Amino acid sequence: MIINTIILKRKSLLNLGYAKWIKVRSQLLVYLTHNMALPFLRLVRQPEIFPYSIQALSEMEAGTMGNDLYLFLKKRDLQLLPYYAKHDMKHILLQYDTTDVGEVSLQCFMLGNRHVSFPVAATVAYGFLTMPEYWSKFAAAFKKGRASEPIGDWKWFTVVKERTSALKQKISKS
Numbered sequence: 001m002i003i004n005t006i007i008l009k010r011k012s013l014l015n016l017g018y019a020k021w022i023k024v025r026s027q028l029l030v031y032l033t034h035n036m037a038l039p040f041l042r043l044v045r046q047p048e049i050f051p052y053s054i055q056a057l058s059e060m061e062a063g064t065m066g067n068d069l070y071l072f073l074k075k076r077d078l079q080l081l082p083y084y085a086k087h088d089m090k091h092i093l094l095q096y097d098t099t100d101v102g103e104v105s106l107q108c109f110m111l112g113n114r115h116v117s118f119p120v121a122a123t124v125a126y127g128f129l130t131m132p133e134y135w136s137k138f139a140a141a142f143k144k145g146r147a148s149e150p151i152g153d154w155k156w157f158t159v160v161k162e163r164t165s166a167l168k169q170k171i172s173k174s
Contacts, residue, residue, distance in 0.1 A: 112145025115152035
């Protein structure tokens with residue numbers, strides 16, 4: 001009886017430590033990407049500004065990438081960031097959520113899809129170092145990217161008016 005109590009307390013402490021670890025690694029990933037990498041990359045790359053407002057996206061035909069982007073942002077209570085809209089469109093097309101696991105999975109897909117960049121490599125490395133319990137998901141995302149049509153050179157601002165379902169089909173054709 002005493003041994004069972006000790007084992008349960010130990011498991012409880014381990015679970016508490018694991019929960020804290022999950023929170024810390026999530027906060028660190030957000031900090032590294034949003035507060036360090038993205039502002040730096042915006043200066044270095046000088047990306048094009050997304051030419052559509054949230055209002056324009058909301059008025060696009062249902063089922064288009066633009067309208068689906070509007071719904072995606074609204075559902076998650078996210079702002080339209082003019083320099084990162086194409087990243088959010090990738091979330092929609094590849095069906096990876098905006099969680100830590102979803103972010104790393106998206107970048108694993110991109111690496112598998114032969115899109116090698118500093119943000120991709122850094123996020124994949126971070127995921128593999130800090131999230132070993134998701135390695136199989138990351139490997140599956142990489143394989144999915146490898147088997148899919150390359151999307152790194154898409155003209156992201158022109159696909160806004162295309163049907164999301166048609167874009168997903170383009171990606172999955174192999």
